C-alpha cells in the first residue's frame with residue numbers, strides 16, 4: 001500500500017468511525033411514506049414480481065427525497081429559443097459523436113433497421129439527444145425518485161405511483177439490477193430514457209440474452225427505441241421531412257397535422273430550401289415554422305410525428321431528425337434563423353464556462369449546460385463590467401465576453 005493509499009484508508013476508516021457513532025440515532029422515518037412504498041411493492045408482487053427483490057428495492061427508503069421534490073418544482077427555462085436549443089443539441093460535436101456511435105454498432109444497427117423497418121440513424125439520434133450516447137443517463141435512483149413523486153404528496157401522484165409499481169417490477173424481474181437502476185429525477189431511465197410503463201409496452205431485448213437491460217446494455221436500449229418508432233407509425237419508405245421555402249403569399253393552414261401531399265405543396269409554390277423543386281408525390285406532410293414565419297420552414301410527415309410521440313415537442317422532434325440527417329452526412333439546417341443573436345454550440349458554452357471559472361466564478365463543472373450556477377455567474381460577471389446580463393448565452397454574449405477578455 002502506498003503512502004497516499006494508506007492515508008486515504010486511514011481517512012476512510014476515520015469517517016466510518018464517525019458515521020457509526022452518529023448512526024446510533026435512528027434515521028428519520030415517515031410511516032405514511034413507507035406504507036405507500038410497501039403498497040406499491042405489494043402491487044408489483046401481485047403482478048408477478050419476486051417478493052424478496054420487490055421488498056429489497058424499497059429497503060432503506062424512509063422519507064421522500066428533498067432533492068427530487070426540488071427538481072420537480074424547478075421551473076423549466078422559459079426563454080430558450082428554437083435556435084438556441086438546436087445550436088446546443090445538434091452541434092458538430094453531437095453529429096460527430098453520433099457518426100462514431102453509429103459506426104461502432106454498424107452491423108447491429110443495420111439489422112435493427114431491417115428487423116423493425118425504421119431508420120437506424122434516427123434511433124442513434126434519439127440516443128444522442130436523450131443521453132449524449134449514454135454519457136448522461138441521470139443519477140437518481142429510480143425507485144427513490146418515483147417513490148418521492150408517487151408517495152410524497154406532490155402533483156400527479158397517482159401517475160407516478162403507478163410508474164413506481166412498474167419500476168419495482170422491472171428491477172425485481174431482473175431486467176435492470178437495482179444497483180444500475182438510475183435515471184432522471186422524473187423516472188425516465190436508460191440509454192434512451194424510457195418511463196417504466198413505456199418499458200413494459202415497448203422495451204426489447206437487443207442482444208438476445210433474454211433480459212431487457214436498457215441501462216447496462218446499449219443494444220437493448222437501441223432495440224427498444226427502434227420498436228417504439230415502429231409502433232408509433234414509422235414508415236421506412238418516407239422521409240421525415242424537408243426544409244423548404246414558402247411563398248410569402250401562402251396563408252393556408254400550418255401545423256404538423258395539417259397535411260397536404262407533396263404535389264399539392266409544389267403546386268402552391270413551395271420549394272426545397274436549396275431552391276430545387278419538390279418531388280411529385282402523394283405522401284402527405286404538414287408545414288411548420290418553428291422559429292416564426294421569417295425563419296426556416298419545414299414540411300414534416302408521419303416519421304416526424306413518430307419522433308414527436310417520443311417526446312412531444314416540435315423542437316425535440318426537429319432536433320432528432322436533423323441530427324439523424326447529420327449523422328448520415330447531411331448538412332443540417334440551410335436557412336438562417338431570424339435573429340441577431342444565434343445560438344452557440346456546447347463547445348462555445350464550455351469555453352465561456354472555463355473563462356468564468358478562471359475568473360473565480362463558480363459554474364460547477366464546465367459541461368456546456370447552462371444551469372442556475374452558470375446563469376448566476378454570468379450575471380455577476382456582467383455586473384462586474386457595469387453591464388446587465390439579459391439571461392441568454394448566445395452569440396452576442398459569447399462575442400461580448402471574448403472581447404472583454406481580450407482587453408478590447
Ligand SMILES: [Ca+2]
Pocket residue numbers: 205206207208209210211212213217220
Ligand atoms: Ca438483453
